[in-house]
Amino acid sequence: MSMRWAWARWCFIVMLTCAAPAAPDWLDCAHVAACRCKWASGKKTAACASAGLRRPPPLPADVQVLDLHDNPLRSLPRRAFAAVGLLNLQRLNLRATGLRALHADTFLELIILVEVDLADNDLATLPKELFRGNDRLRTVILTNNPLTALAADQFPPLPHLRMLFLDGCRLRTVDAHALRNLKALETVDLRANQLTFLRLVTFALPALKTLTLSGNPWRCDCRLREFKDWFLESKLGTEELTCIEPPEHAEKNWRIVSSDRMMCAPEVRSNTLVVRADLGSPATFGCWVRGVPKPRIDWLFEGFDIHNNTIDSNLEETETEIEDDDIEGGASGSARWVNVTIVNVTASTAGEWTCLARSAAGEARAIISVVLPRSQQATARTAPGIPQLLGVVFGALGILATLGFLAAVACWRLRRHRVPPSRSFTDQEKRLLDASVVVSCDRSIAEMASPCDFELTERSLSLGEEGGRGCTFEPVHITIEGSGATGGGYPPPPAEFAVPVPYGNIFISVQVSGPGGEGTKYPDLLGGGATLPRRGRTCCTAPAYDNMGPRVTATGSSTWSLPSEGATVGASAEVEIEASASPVTGLPPPPEFVSL
Known part of the structure; x- marks a missing residue:
């Protein structure tokens, strides 16, 4: 039985082993x-x-x-x-x-x-x-x-x-x-x-x-x-x-x-660099001090020990020890705050304060400045801006002046194009009026495109060349008076003599020597009011005179030598020219007026 039981038991174990995964x-x-x-x-x-x-x-x-x-x-x-x-x-x-x-x-x-x-x-x-x-x-x-x-x-x-x-x-x-x-x-x-x-x-x-x-x-x-x-x-x-x-x-x-x-030199750090205080009020400031051995602290004002100064009675000093763990790298009992309080701030306590730490390992210091507020002045805030303001003002004035100058130049150039230049007698022109006119008629008809040459001299001449074209001119006496003249027997000037200001009316009379005897007046000269000679297309065949209307001259008198039709060579006449100084208003001058 025991043998059979042992065999069965072994078979069971083998079966379990084979059946398990x-x-x-x-x-x-x-x-x-x-x-x-x-x-x-x-x-x-x-x-x-x-x-x-x-x-x-x-x-x-x-x-x-x-x-x-x-x-x-x-x-x-x-x-x-x-x-x-x-x-x-x-x-x-x-x-x-x-x-x-x-x-x-x-x-x-x-x-x-x-x-x-x-x-x-x-x-x-x-x-x-x-x-x-x-x-x-x-x-x-x-x-x-x-x-x-x-x-x-x-x-x-x-x-x-x-x-x-x-x-x-x-x-x-x-x-x-x-x-x-x-x-x-x-x-x-x-x-x-x-x-x-x-x-x-x-x-x-x-x-x-x-x-x-x-x-x-x-x-x-x-x-x-x-x-x-x-x-x-x-x-x-x-x-x-x-x-x-x-x-x-x-x-x-x-x-x-x-x-x-094993010592450490003193270290000092101030809690502030500048203390702003008011007059009559308290002010407190201080410094942080560390060192081994424990450094001694002295306060200096403007470089002098406060205990040797009269401000000592106006101060209060306090010290506060600091735990080592609160300071990185600190040494036991070496760190503390030392504070100073100015009980009553005055002008004499404002300045430079120094926290001085000293020990056998050395010394260190920190500087604190006590300042008072600046006095309030009305110009204090605006003063820094005055140069800039002046610069802006002067810049604006310069721009305006430049614009005004450019506008004035533009207006002047515009008027210059619109208004004819003023023509008035110069001294040279007046001397020309006093000169004699010598006409050279030594020209052919082909040359009539341009006027004959005039030669001005200082005396009256009668021109006539022997062997020439037979042209002879006599001096003509011309008197020119202003319209305001009362003397003389001349008729008043016609309406066309009225010219704009500043010119006055000019009245011209011509007196020549001719067949009618001395002092004979030519009706065509007197009836027209004023005539002046104009040379014709030919020097000798055209009439010596034509009715050209009034002429405007400058104030003064002159003697002219003018040709006279049929006048005898050598005849002479004096020309007197007088201009009115008073301007007269009237009709505008006709186009044939000559403005000198």
Whole structure:
């Protein structure tokens, strides 16, 4: 029976084994050719290093260790691993993957993650909530990333984080509260950074056992003094630390630098550069001072100590200490505000005030100017605009003057075209009237197209050439009188003698010597009122006279030699010309008037 029972039992087990479906084999890495899955240190491990991957591969969910070392990932988005089903990861190697940016929720939902290696990447900043939800995280490696600062609460609460590696970065500042959420932190590696000082409060961690600080350019002054004393007493490190600055402590070991000699020169900053005050009212101003040892503060007015001045009784001074945590890089008890109040502002308190801080490490100062409001004057606001206003006014006047000049020129040119030029006697013309006219008739009929030549002389001549054409001219006596003349027996001038202003009427009478005896008057000359000789088309055959109507001459008298028909050669007559000085209105002159 026992034999039969054992045989039946074996057959049942074989049947169950054959009937059960085959379990998935995680060792094939879900057919991801770039990865190789294996057991390592008792963990299911997927080795995908240097596989050219740009994102986490979709591996089996059983994978506990993922090695993506030396893949060009560049950046990782939100839920980068949970999105491909890798929720059981415990260790994650992302070293040298070219990472420049990480989403704050990159590792979200990896609740059993224990170690993350982000060394040798290009991470300049870290999101504050980068490891939110990774409560079992124990080791974070950030070696050789260009991180320059750790902000307050840089890491979320990680109750199991034991080791933090920040060596080989470029850290210059670490906030006093950067690590306060890491209560279980035991090891911090800050080697080979750019740190010049650290605060004691930053590493006031209950579980801290190892702190590595070598390779930083430590400045051994007042800011480092408190931390240096604590670190040397804490036994957190055995390495030798060396001062780089200031010059008096350069290349000295921390242990041989006296804390009393680790001083900071005073620093002074004013709360304002200019204080505008009103007469009779109070004014308050001050300065911020820091330094170790604690500097002494003196107030100067116009370069002189206020305690040696009469304004001292008009002042009130107050000081306020400032907590170290409120000042970046501050030293214990070194920072404070020093204020001055001028109880009653007067003209004698307006000027330059100086906050002077002095200590054994040096001195510093800040200058504050107290000014009074300017006196209000009516012209104060308009004075700056007067030159511009004058420029506009003179510019407008210049434009108007230019336009007026152009208009005047245009009008003058227009009148010049419309009004005939004025013709009046000149002295030369008057002398011509007094001259004798000698007519040369030595021309042929073909030359009659132009008048005979006249030769003016200073005496009366009678022309007649022997052997010529037989032309003889006698002097004619002509008297020209104005219409206003009362003497003489001449009839009044006819209506055509009336000419426009400024000319007057001219009356002409002619007296020649002829057959009728001396003084005979020619009726055609007297009846017409005024005649003057006009030469005909031929010099000798045409009548010597024609009725040409009145002639207008200038004021004066002259003697002319005029031809007389049938006159005897050698006869002479005097010509008297008199012009009326008074203008007479009347009919316009006929077209044949000659205007000289």
